[in-house]
Amino acid sequence: MRRLHVSLLLVLGILFASPDISQAIPAFARKYGFNCNMCHTVFAKLNDFGQRVRDNGYQMPGQEGREKNVFQTAPPVALRTSTGLIVAHAVSEKGTTSGFRLSGLDLLAAGVMHRNISFLMIYTPRIDEPSADYTGNTDGSNPGQPGALESANIIFSNLAGGGLNIRLGRFEPGYHAFSSKRSIYLLQPYEVYAFTTPNNSFVFDDNQIGLEVTGHFRHGFKYAAGVINGTGASPDNNNAKDFYAGFFKTFGRGDGQSAGQRVGAFAYYGWQPTKLDSLYVGPSGEADGKANMNFYRVGCDLSCNWNRFNLMGMLAYGVDDKALNDLDSSLDYTFSGGFARLDWTALYNNRLVASIMYNWVNAPCYDSERDISAFTGLLRYYLGDWTAVNVALHGEYTYRETGHDNPYREHNLAALIDFAF
Amino acid sequence: MRSRWFLITWLLAAPVILVAGVQGEEPLTPITSVGIHSLGPVPLDNLAPPAVPPGNPQTSDKILLGKKLYFDTRLSRDNTISCATCHDPAKGWSDAGPTSKGIKDQLGGRRSPPVSNAAYNLLQFWDGRAPSLEEQAKGPIENPVEMGNTHTEMLRTVSDIPGYVDEMEKVFGTRKVTIDHVAQAIAAFERTVVTTDSPFDRFIRGDSEALTPMEKRGLEIFNGKGHCSSCHWGGYFSDGRFHNLGIEPLDPSKPDSGRHNVTKHPKDVGAFKTPTVRDAALRAPYMHTGREGTLEDVVRLYDRGGGLDDANLDALMVPLGLSKDEIQALVAFMTRAMTSTNPEVANVKPVPQSELPK
Numbered sequence: 001m002r003r004l005h006v007s008l009l010l011v012l013g014i015l016f017a018s019p020d021i022s023q024a025i026p027a028f029a030r031k032y033g034f035n036c037n038m039c040h041t042v043f044a045k046l047n048d049f050g051q052r053v054r055d056n057g058y059q060m061p062g063q064e065g066r067e068k069n070v071f072q073t074a075p076p077v078a079l080r081t082s083t084g085l086i087v088a089h090a091v092s093e094k095g096t097t098s099g100f101r102l103s104g105l106d107l108l109a110a111g112v113m114h115r116n117i118s119f120l121m122i123y124t125p126r127i128d129e130p131s132a133d134y135t136g137n138t139d140g141s142n143p144g145q146p147g148a149l150e151s152a153n154i155i156f157s158n159l160a161g162g163g164l165n166i167r168l169g170r171f172e173p174g175y176h177a178f179s180s181k182r183s184i185y186l187l188q189p190y191e192v193y194a195f196t197t198p199n200n201s202f203v204f205d206d207n208q209i210g211l212e213v214t215g216h217f218r219h220g221f222k223y224a225a226g227v228i229n230g231t232g233a234s235p236d237n238n239n240a241k242d243f244y245a246g247f248f249k250t251f252g253r254g255d256g257q258s259a260g261q262r263v264g265a266f267a268y269y270g271w272q273p274t275k276l277d278s279l280y281v282g283p284s285g286e287a288d289g290k291a292n293m294n295f296y297r298v299g300c301d302l303s304c305n306w307n308r309f310n311l312m313g314m315l316a317y318g319v320d321d322k323a324l325n326d327l328d329s330s331l332d333y334t335f336s337g338g339f340a341r342l343d344w345t346a347l348y349n350n351r352l353v354a355s356i357m358y359n360w361v362n363a364p365c366y367d368s369e370r371d372i373s374a375f376t377g378l379l380r381y382y383l384g385d386w387t388a389v390n391v392a393l394h395g396e397y398t399y400r401e402t403g404h405d406n407p408y409r410e411h412n413l414a415a416l417i418d419f420a421f
Numbered sequence: 422m423r424s425r426w427f428l429i430t431w432l433l434a435a436p437v438i439l440v441a442g443v444q445g446e447e448p449l450t451p452i453t454s455v456g457i458h459s460l461g462p463v464p465l466d467n468l469a470p471p472a473v474p475p476g477n478p479q480t481s482d483k484i485l486l487g488k489k490l491y492f493d494t495r496l497s498r499d500n501t502i503s504c505a506t507c508h509d510p511a512k513g514w515s516d517a518g519p520t521s522k523g524i525k526d527q528l529g530g531r532r533s534p535p536v537s538n539a540a541y542n543l544l545q546f547w548d549g550r551a552p553s554l555e556e557q558a559k560g561p562i563e564n565p566v567e568m569g570n571t572h573t574e575m576l577r578t579v580s581d582i583p584g585y586v587d588e589m590e591k592v593f594g595t596r597k598v599t600i601d602h603v604a605q606a607i608a609a610f611e612r613t614v615v616t617t618d619s620p621f622d623r624f625i626r627g628d629s630e631a632l633t634p635m636e637k638r639g640l641e642i643f644n645g646k647g648h649c650s651s652c653h654w655g656g657y658f659s660d661g662r663f664h665n666l667g668i669e670p671l672d673p674s675k676p677d678s679g680r681h682n683v684t685k686h687p688k689d690v691g692a693f694k695t696p697t698v699r700d701a702a703l704r705a706p707y708m709h710t711g712r713e714g715t716l717e718d719v720v721r722l723y724d725r726g727g728g729l730d731d732a733n734l735d736a737l738m739v740p741l742g743l744s745k746d747e748i749q750a751l752v753a754f755m756t757r758a759m760t761s762t763n764p765e766v767a768n769v770k771p772v773p774q775s776e777l778p779k
Contacts, residue, residue, distance in 0.1 A: 032654070033464020035645030048739040049648050060462065060651060061736030062664070062688075067461030218732065252740075253726035259740035308742055348638040348747060349645045386641040387464070 026390055026420050027076035027110060028058065031068060036389050041310070041345060042353045042382060043390065043420065044182040047258035055216050057118040057157030057165060058110055064158065065115030076111040082186060082394070084416030091409035103186075103416075104145035116158050120171070122151040148233060151207055163215040170209045170233065174224025175246035175266040177256075177301040178312055180205040184343070184353060187414050188376040188398050191359040192316045192337030195372070199324045200272045200295055202242075204316070206232035210241070220250035220260065230270045238292045242270035256303040258310065268297040272324055293321035299338070308350075310343045328366055337361035337372070351389065353380045368404035375399045380418075392418040465644060467625050468617050468656040468699075471540035477555060477605045479612060483592045486585075487610030490603060492772040495582070496575050497524055497568035504561065504607065508536040510769040513703025514614065519711025520671070524569035530677060532711035535704055538697055540612040543661035547693045547709045550683045554608035559600055572600045579603065584778025614769070616700055616761030624758070632758050639754025642747050647723065649751075651737055652695045658759075663692035664735040667728035671710050679709070690733045702756040716752045724748065 029036055036043045039050025046054060052061050059067060070076055087098040104127060110120040126147030153169030172181055180193050193205040210228030223246065230242030246266035248256070256262020271292040299316035315338040325333040341357040355378045363370040376398040382389040394416040401407040473479055490496065494503045507521045508514050514537040516522070521529040531547055539545065545557035561567040562575050579585050580598045590596045592606065621640070623631035632640065643649040652660050663680040668691075670676045680689035693709045707713040713722060722728055726740035743751070 032462040032651075033466075033644070034462070034650060035641060037645035038648055038651060047646075049651070049737065052736055052739070056736075063461065063660075063662070066662075072460065254739045258742055259726065305742070308744065345742075348750060349641045386637060386644055389641075389645070 026388070027078040027108065028053075029388060029390075031073045031076065031111070033387065035349065035387055036384075037349050041258050041343070042184060042350050042380060043392070045184050045257070045343075046179075046182055048255040048260070051255045051257045052216075055165070055214065055222070056162070057112070057116060057155040058120070059112055059116070059118065059157065061162075067112060070111035070113055073111070076109055078108040078420060080106045080108065080418075080420035082416045082418040084394070084414060086187070086416075087413045089411040089413075091411070106150070116156060118155045118157065120151050120153055120155070121149070124148045124150055163217060165214045167212045167214070168210075170207050171212060172205075172207050173226055173228065173244060174212060174214055175226075175244040175268055176205060176314075177246070177248060177262070177264045177266075177303065178314060178341075181207075184355060184380060185357065185376065185378060185396060186394055186416055186418060187396050187412060188357065188359070188374065188378075190314070190339050191361050191372045191374060192314070192339065195318075195335065195337060195361050195370075197295070197318065197320050197324070197333050197335065198326050198367075200320050201232075201234065202230055202270055202272065202295065203232060204268075204297065208232065208242075220252075220255075220262075222248040222250075222255075238271050238273045240271035240292050242268065244268040254305065256305070259305050261305065262301075262303040264301045266297075266299055266301075270295055272320070293323040295320040295324065308345045312339075312341045312343070314338050328364075331364070333364060333367075335361060335363050349389065351382045353382075354378065365404075369402070371402065371404045371407075373401050388421075390420050394418050462651060462654040462660065465621075465625075465640075465650055465654060465658065466656040467622050468538070468541065468615060471612050471615060473612060474553065474555070477608060479609050480592065482588070483606050483609045484613055485610075486588045486592050487606035487608065489585075489588075489772050489777055490579075490607050491610055493777050495578055495777075496562055496570065498570040498574065499524060502568050504536070504558075505771055507533040507561075507567070510771070513537070513700050515704040518706050521567070523564070523567040527566040529566050530671070530675075531709050532706070534696055535700065536611055537614045537616055538657065538699055540615060541657040541659070541661075541697070542694070544694065548680045548683050549663065549694055554611050555601070555604045558604040558607040558611075576600060576603070582778050588778060616763060618763040619699065619761040620758045621754075622761070633753070635750050635753045636758040638747075639750035639752070640758065642743070642751050643754055646747070647720075647741055647743065647751055648737065648739075649698070649723070653698050658698040659695040661695065663689060663694055664737070665691040665693075665731055665733045666708075666722070666738060667691075667731040667734050668693070668708050668710055669712060669728050671712070677709070688733065691731055692733070692735070698755055698759055700760055702760050716755050717748060720748050720751050 026036065028034075028039065032038070037047075039046060039053055041047040053059065056064070081103055083100070083102045085098060085100050087096060089096045104124055107123045107125065108121070110118070112118045124145055124147065126143055127145040128143050149170060151170055151172065153167050153171040156166045159165065172179060176193065178190065180190055183190070190205070194203070196203055208226070208228035208230060210226055212224060212226035214222070214224045216222045225245040227241045227243055244267065246264060248262055248264035250256040250260040250262040252260040254260030271294050273292050295318070297316055297318045299314060301314040302312070304311045315336070317336045318334065320333040322329055322332050325331060327333070337360055339357055339359045341355060343353060343355040346352040346354070357376045357378075359372065359374045359376070361370070361372040376396065379395045381393045383391040383393065394414070396414045396416070398412045400410050400412065491504045494500050494506070496503060502524050507516045507523070509516055514535040516533045518532055520531055521533040523529060534547065539554060545551035545554065551557040551560060559572065562570050563572055576598050586596050586598065589598055589602060593602045620631040620636070652662070652664060654660055665679070676691070678690050680692040680694070681687070701707070701716060705715055707716070707719050713719045720743070724741045724743045727734055727738035
């Protein structure tokens with residue numbers, strides 16, 4: 001039963017405490033008077049058109065400098081949250097818990113300041129009330145949502161045509177082709193993104209602080225490369241910076257989001273400190289980085305579009321130096337994982353979307369308790385009129401197994417309303 | 422330590438310098454200030470009254486004079502062609518196409534765009550080479566494949582028609598007929614050919630029954646999944662800008678480089694002005710070549726992500742993944758819902774020969 005509570009809390013935690021499932025920017029739709037589906041296949045997943053606008057620093061390609069900027073429009077602020085019922089059932093415990101809940105709140109602002117200079121900010125305010133099922137103290141010591149500046153970056157676009165754009169600040173790094181921030185799944189993460197290894201605080205899909213260059217070219221080639229702290233928003237506790245690069249190629253017209261066939265490959269190379277050297281501890285407690293050990297992640301991805309189907313897949317392989325491996329310090333810690341996902345849109349203007357997804361992570365055999373396999377199905381129906389379809393009725397079901405020998409099995413079901421305006 | 426700060430400062434400053442450089446290099450194509458929209462997509466809407474240039478105020482006499490000139494074939498060299506030959510009210514203020522037939526049955530290279538609502542164009546012609554209706558109107562008269570005349574010859578003809586000289590005096594205060602006055606009168610008439618009463622307009626004004634459910638879905642797709650309003654925006658349903666949609670040239674050996682003829686800017690090769698979608702159903706065939714026979718053909722072209730694989734294909738052209746139903750809804754929206762029925766425009770009849778000045 002305890003495990004069940006823990007699992008429910010975990011699920012709620014994902015929704016509540018990871019407020020960065022967040023990026024649909026109705027402020028843009030309002031600025032132009034567009035329906036959300038101009039840029040989104042269904043919000044929050046970007047279509048090719050939206051992807052191109054994003055790649056172009058939130059400017060419509062070809063219209064740079066001829067659009068209203070943030071000083072000429074109403075303040076470009078948007079909000080997003082979701083609410084509903086979540087039911088979790090643990091198989092072996094035969095126990096079920098359920099609760100109504102309200103997920104966190106995201107405040108988004110984004111826009112163009114001058115031709116080819118734009119910004120994005122996502123702020124998640126601290127919410128002291130814990131989620132509905134929480135039974136501990138409610139004095140704010142366990143906030144439902146930590147206050148965070150999820151994103152705050154400035155973008156310089158078209159420095160050499162579309163081939164060179166720079167983002168500075170805290171941003172979503174471009175090596176992963178499938179944004180977890182713009183996933184239509186509200187509860188089920190990409191497990192291999194969320195998977196963390198022993199003694200290594202790196203999270204694959206954390207928004208990172210640093211600098212990124214990206215480029216896109218006529219023949220469907222795109223790249224992203226960056227240098228970042230690699231610690232999310234935590235203080236940088238090593239001197240060495242992390243590096244990454246991703247390359248993507250789309251065959252046929254489109255960007256692989258809603259048309260065209262896209263393949264990609266990425267590599268991430270980072271350092272993680274193993275010890276704190278008391279001689280050189282800085283004011284905020286960071287270590288000197290003398291004992292930095294490296295880790296890397298490599299992988300490939302694929303997005304195929306046919307008719308109203310979009311098949312996505314991603315494989316990742318990760319290696320942490322043995323010095324980081326406190327489970328077996330004679331071995332590098334290696335794991336692999338990925339997901340396969342199929343989306344199908346239906347009805348006029350993609351009002352309905354159905355999706356299935358399989359996620360897996362293979363941890364090393366001595367850590368097989370952390371193996372994951374999860375099947376998820378989703379149905380979303382969008383409400384709204386010709387100017388916006390910004391309210392989604394959302395049903396999501398997951399069957400998830402964790403561990404290898406005696407896996408923990410659970411069913412999670414959610415019926416939610418997701419809205420942004 | 423110092424060198425690192427130096428590096429960081431540079432890293433931060435470099436993009437700013439680069440952007441400043443890029444901005445300096447490539448000046449924006451100027452957009453004239455006449456017009457209801459110059460900045461960015463704005464929501465689909467009703468049409469505001471057209472802007473009238475200060476040098477050519479509207480008067481009812483001038484409009485009437487312009488209307489007569491518009492329908493008068495005597496402006497052409499051999500008295501066969503008037504503006505209305507190619508911009509016929511009964512054919513959606515365009516012609517049968519695919520491209521226009523001018524004097525002595527000569528075929529032009531481009532489709533005749535509608536004169537209705539042309540008052541809202543920021544720039545006239547498919548390539549935007551004329552800045553105003555006044556400038557535009559002078560063109561066809563001396564275009565050898567259109568009216569085949571010269572301005573001098575046309576002015577002599579008009580000056581020899583006492584009825585016109587009287588009207589000119591009433592309107593412009595002089596009996597001397599000038600090309601500017603002819604053009605101003607025609608332009609004043611064109612500014613009255615404004616269609617503001619489509620079912621879409623009534624829907625926007627608050628009549629929620631004005632559109633059928635199918636048309637409402639079409640509107641939603643137009644403004645959503647179809648991306649149409651990213652170019653066809655505002656009350657005029659046009660951004661007044663130039664895009665390359667990969668439209669196949671009529672004669673592959675003579676590609677039409679469109680806007681590039683005017684700007685010589687490489688990004689304008691094969692780019693043509695976005696036409697309004699208002700009243701489109703009245704004026705098939707479509708595009709600057711008149712190659713697309715029906716509105717459904719047009720939508721299917723967009724659904725494929727544009728026409729030919731042109732190196733300069735507009736970045737906004739992506740395949741849309743429309744279903745058959747969605748295509749039908751879009752066509753339904755453009756067919757009835759975008760067609761205006763204001764009597765003063767929809768029922769404009771050519772001025773009969775007998776009523777033209779003698």
